[in-house]
Amino acid sequence: MAFHTRSNSFPSRPHPIVQEVEEHLCRLRSSEATSTSSSxxxxxxxxxLQELHDCVDRLLQLPLTQQALAQEQNExxxxxxLDGSLRLLDVCSSAKDVILQTKECVQDLQSIIRRRRGGETGGLTSEVRKYLTSRKMVKKTINKAMGSLKAIANKSAFSSLNKDHEKLREVEAVTLAVFESLLSSISEPKSKTSSWSLVSKIMQSKKVACEEEAEANEFAQVDAALNSLIGHKTSKSQHQxxxxxxxxxxxxxxxxxxxxxxxxxxxxQLIKTRVSLLNILNQ
Structure with missing residues (x-):
């Protein structure tokens, strides 16, 4: 993919879509370095990320990009x-599973609270404990997904690409960093996080220095409310x-x-991009 222009097979000036990819990368890198873990x-x-990968998909449609992909030496x-696109799909699918499990846990607890008769709170503490147990199962799923991220980083993705193609490596690294932010915010909402910690090997850059204490996000606020409910025994305090x-x-x-x-x-969007790749390579 013609992300840079030093090769003789590419134009002397970068295509506007290439510049657009770089702009999206800069915004996402800045966001990862400075933003909180709030939802x-x-x-x-x-x-x-969706906008970034839409740009990548449009870049694939350029004739020069397709010619470069079709060359035998670029096999x-x-x-x-293709391997990179499949990795991103796998991680995104895992993140979707985590969100689905979390949503089901929240909906189950909401349903239990709504079924209280006359404002009675008896037995609610035990149901809260069941929710917390379900959260542990979600965290196991997250740990598995985080393990996949570590495996990807250890492979040093796209290690054989030359400098003309390193932008694609950055696209994957930034995407994985956002997935790590998402999973970390659900699993450990109060911990210090640096979303570059698992993907720095891909980027071959220093770990982001800015590691401020994450603000309490919605998951942490619910955890605090649950602990407060369990800790108060009087009827009045439980109702509150x-x-x-x-x-x-x-x-x-x-x-x-x-x-x-x-x-x-x-x-x-990731599926669309992979289909575009497969169509180009099968021509």
Whole structure:
């Protein structure tokens, strides 16, 4: 893919789409370095990723790009591009599974709270504990997905590409960084995070220095409300904490819905890009 222009087979000036890819990369890198782990921030990054991969798909439609892919000496490069697109689809699919499991946990707890009769809170504590157990299962799924991210980083993706094609490596690295942000925000919403920690090997760059304490996101707020509910035994305090929990769950459900929609749109875009690659290589 003609991301840079030092090769004699490419024009002397970069195509506007190449510049657009770089602009999207810059915005996403800046967002990863400075933004919080809040759900609106993650949703914004997912939207940015979709725009980035739409640019990549349009870049694939350029005649020069297709000619470069069709050249016999670029067969290894083409195979690595296909492998990279499949890796991103696998990670995105895992992220979708995590969001679905989390949504089901939240909906189950909301349903239990709504079924309370006359405002009675008896037995609710045990149901909260069941929710927390379900959250542990979600975290196991997240740990598995994070393990996949580590494996990708250790492979040093696109290691055989020359400097003309390193932009594609950056596209994959930024995409994986956003996925890591998403998974970390769900699993450990109060921890310090650096979304470049697992993908720095791909980027072959230094770890982002900015590692500020993440603001409490919607997942952390729900966890705090649950712990508060369990910790208060009096009827009056439980009623107050149930009301707070309901509010926090409503906010979390809305954020999960936004992230679910963002992942679905991104997943469709990744599929579209892979289909474009396969069509070009099969010509």
């Amino acid at each position: 609106p921030s993650i949703s914004h990054k997912l939207s940015g 290894k490069w083409a195979n690595e591009i 904490n149930v009301d707070n929990l309901q509010n926090q769950l409503n906010k979390l459900e809305s954020c999960i819905r936004d992230q679910e929609e963002g992942l679905e749109c991104l997943f469709r």
